[in-house]
Amino acid sequence: MPQSHPTPSAAIHGGSHQPPHTVLPAGSCDCHTHVFGPTDRYPLATDRQYTPGQARLEDMLRLHDQLGIERVVIVHPSPYGSDNSCTVDALLALGERGRGVAVIDEKTSDAQLQAMHDAGVRGVRINLETDGIHDPALATRQLRWAHERVKDLGWHLQIYTNLAVFASLEPALDQLSLPVVLDHFCRAQAALGPAQAHFGSLLQRVREGQVWVKLSAPHRISSVPDCADAAAMVQALIAANPDRLLWGSDWPHPGAAPGKPRQREVVENFNPIDDGRALDRLVEWINDPVTLKKILADNPAKLYDFKTT
Template sequence: MTRAILGVTHSPPGFILPPGACDCHTHVFGPAARFAFAPRRLYTPDDALVEDLFAHQLALGLERVVIVQPSPYGTDNAATLWGMRALGPQRARGVAVIGPETSDASLAAMDAAGIRGVRLNLQTAGENDPVAARAMLAATAARVGPLGWHIQVFTNLAMIEALSADIASLGLPVVIDHMGAARAELGLGQPGFAAMLALVGAGHAYVKLSAPHRISTLPGYPDAATITRALIAANPARMLWGSDWPHPGGSARGQTDLATIEPFRPEDDGAGLSRLASWVERDAALLRAILVDNPARLYGF
């Protein structure tokens, strides 16, 4: 049975999800009247409330979720923490964004609330200087390493290759967002992809098999299969799946009028889960590893 949430119809997954299945990449936005956006942001989203996220989970048969702090809130994690509290510790974990102003007491409170990592939005910020990124990695690891958290990095393959030695020696888990922003049409030989595969194969990095629309321009994203299958083969114990709900980025970025609400992309996340099943040839053990075991290990479910 299909279910429409925020105006988008999600088809039922083409398989029975294993108990404890987790969506490792979602966001909560709003209500806007309660949670203010950062003045220096790239876009203004519509509301995507925790109630909508819960309905989305139920519609797809997902039992666990990771709420990732979205960039329009900057380092104010209040909406993310509210969403986690509303869903409860049996269902929700979170990934925060922090800055130099974030106190140790705030980190301890977020840890108690279920935050298990920090996101570095290098791609969103347009940060392509490996020296600056290297310093950010080291400083963030020093802050969150004692808590047992991981660092989630949103960046491109060139930066992943430049930072590969740093990631390998960091001493805490690193999660690469959205398949490293690989370009599906360029296949496995594209610059930087081998470096990401090596990090995954050695167990130094997790990769989120999320948001194929970010790496493919074809309807249904068939060319993303080559990328995802290579990553899964490199180390299935380091694979995570995420929907990227509610799919921010529904229009071309670059607008300067922050009073204009940017629409969400109309992505069918039931079809996304079915796509995951096709990537692993419907192997039940691999589906359980990616949807249940790996998230449970990383996020502490």
């Protein structure tokens, strides 16, 4: 693959980001980011799980210019609840460069859904893991409710959950007409490898084209240096179906340190992840320019309805 020109690392929110060594395919997309702040304009939900620092759109664009990323998907973060104002305003500023995934509740009107669609939202997030929802019946009800609310818009359903809960949702998946996207490897544990419980069922769904998986935030599923044990998960998913895989940085990398409880009253530091190294690692794991182009450019263009020239 062609090599990028040497460029100094960029320091953004306490993290140092080296430019990737490989020139990324045209139309490469970061399919999982968040925008936070300014807090005086976008107040946080009172029942939030954590309090993030500010990570503005201009910071993200500076990072993406450093990385060679041309498109982005902003996933509405849980501290804002179902108030999507911060995400929608960022999409309006991005124009055709950006798409979004919203969080909705029973108070979200049809008019609000249409306005979000017009701004570039193409999915709804069902945040089971962050909300601590592991009950199969409750998870299934949330999935079906979200499907009914957005099916006429043709959005996809993005689910943040673990493999065990995903397995409990499988009977409901067969009744859905919308694409299903799973965040962060569906929380598969890298140390357990592809033979772990329920990962085979996930591979089968990917193989049949029934679900999409984000190869995002491997630091959430791995505790070894450079997330080396996640390579086997990536390669198993690629072998199943490279046309159903996406990549996302998870910038600005929210999430408490392992074993550290979250405190709503304290601003939580973002994790210092090097996104340039994350892309280099992805290139190494894939080791094929055709597959890399699918995951970084072609698949996002299809799922998120990016306009092609």
